Structure formats: structure tokens, C-alpha cells
Amino acid sequence: MIAYIRGNLTVVDDESVVIETNGIGYEVICANPYAFQAYMNKEIQVHTYHYVREDTQTLYGFKKKEDKSLFAKLLNVSGIGPKGALAILASTSVTDFVTGIEQEDEKFLTKFPGVGKKTARQMILDLKGKLLVWLPDEENEQSIFYDDKTSSSAKRKSVDEALEAMKALGYSDRELTALRPKLNKENCENVDDYVRKGLQLMMKN
Structure with a gap:
């Protein structure tokens, strides 16, 4: 290896x-x-x-090592190959993915290319409880219960809406796929702020 x-x-x-x-x-x-x-x-x-x-x-x-480790875990899930695993890693952070698995958020998981409801359920079945090491300590201690205003799922929704808005402005899927991990690291208050931050990041490229 x-x-x-x-x-x-x-x-x-x-x-x-x-x-x-x-x-x-x-x-x-x-x-x-x-x-x-x-x-x-x-x-x-x-x-x-x-x-x-x-x-x-x-x-x-x-x-990052955790990206490599998650990639290896995904390959063990029936229905997920290297291309599918890479598509997941290109679209989200390890922390957000683990949160989606622990919350059994099928709507989030089926947004990834090639992932339908059956594959999403298989990922949850195979991975739930096995990836908690990649969640921040505070999130582990709270057993993945969050305040709605600051929850990871709410943040994902804001980032999703911001990227959709930027797509409407003419940015390509490839550009937005590369931008998503950067926006995931930001802590903006609302969708408009994520759009502004996204535009700033694009201008730096």
C-alpha cells in the first residue's frame, strides 16, 4: 500500500x-x-x-488523512465505488457527512451523484456509529442533538441555497463543487452572507 x-x-x-x-x-x-x-x-x-x-x-x-480514511470506509459500502466516493468527498466535508449519517438524513445523502434512497440507507446501515471519531468532541457529547439555529444541517441548507444562487449567476458546476468545501469552513449568519463570501472566494482564484 x-x-x-x-x-x-x-x-x-x-x-x-x-x-x-x-x-x-x-x-x-x-x-x-x-x-x-x-x-x-x-x-x-x-x-x-x-x-x-x-x-x-x-x-x-x-x-487530509481523514478524507482518505472516509474514502476507504465508503468503498466498503455496497453500491459505492471510487468515483462515487470521490464525488461525496468533493461535495461535502467529513464532519458534515458524518453528521448526515448519524442523523440518518437521507435527503442530504441522496444529493450526492449516483446516490439513491437504497444506497443512502445502505450507507447509514454500514457506517452509523463507526465515524464518530471525526466529529468535534462537543458534538459527540451531545449525541448529535443541535439547536436549530446553529445545527450542521441548517448550515448545509444555507450553503446549498447559496451555491444554487451562484449557479444562477453563471458559475459552473465544477467551480461550485470546488467552492463547497471552502464555504463549509465559514460560519456565516444567513444565505446572503454565504453568497457574498462565495463571490469573494471566487474573485481570489
Whole structure:
């Protein structure tokens, strides 16, 4: 198993990055390749999952260990393959995903590409209670009960509505997929504030 690759980032494209180390360029498939754009031609370390099947060997890469770990957990769910697992990681944070699983929020889970009600139920069945280590301590202690005003589900809804608003302004699905993880890190009071923050982040790119 190749746990990580450290080397110079030489290529960033729509689906992958290339990291050169010791004269060898490793193509690494990523959920959000452009998240690495700022490190172009610099040395970076990417956590990798070496996916091996009879007819293929593929490296999947992640910025954080928890993203890699969640990817591995998702592959064990019936109906979820590497592309589906990457689509989930590209669309949400680990914390929000775990919260959705623990709250059995099928509406949230079925928003991911290729995830229907059957697959959402399978994810809940296979993963509930097994991912709590990735929730903040306070959330663990409260057994995933939240005040409506500050709940993770309310935040997800605000981010979703903000991205829909930005889509109406002409931003592409690819741009908005890359933007979602950044907005998830923000703590805005309402949808309008998330839209303003999203526009600010787009202008920085």
C-alpha cells in the first residue's frame, strides 16, 4: 500500500494531479484537484489510497488523512465505488457527512451523484456509529442533538441555497463543487452572507 507521495507538483487538471518524485511522475486522482493549484511546481505531500483490482491500479489522493480514511470506509459500502466516493468527498466535508449519517438524513445523502434512497440507507446501515471519531468532541457529547439555529444541517441548507444562487449567476458546476468545501469552513449568519463570501472566494482564484 502506498500511504503517501511527496514530490513536486507538476500538473493539475480536471480529475488528477501529477507529482514527480525521483524522476517518476505519479498520476493521482483527486476529488478537487484544483485545491492543489496554489502548490504548483512546489514540493507537496499527498495522502494516497492505492486501489488495486485485476484490471486496474489507481492512486487516489487526499489533502487530509481523514478524507482518505472516509474514502476507504465508503468503498466498503455496497453500491459505492471510487468515483462515487470521490464525488461525496468533493461535495461535502467529513464532519458534515458524518453528521448526515448519524442523523440518518437521507435527503442530504441522496444529493450526492449516483446516490439513491437504497444506497443512502445502505450507507447509514454500514457506517452509523463507526465515524464518530471525526466529529468535534462537543458534538459527540451531545449525541448529535443541535439547536436549530446553529445545527450542521441548517448550515448545509444555507450553503446549498447559496451555491444554487451562484449557479444562477453563471458559475459552473465544477467551480461550485470546488467552492463547497471552502464555504463549509465559514460560519456565516444567513444565505446572503454565504453568497457574498462565495463571490469573494471566487474573485481570489
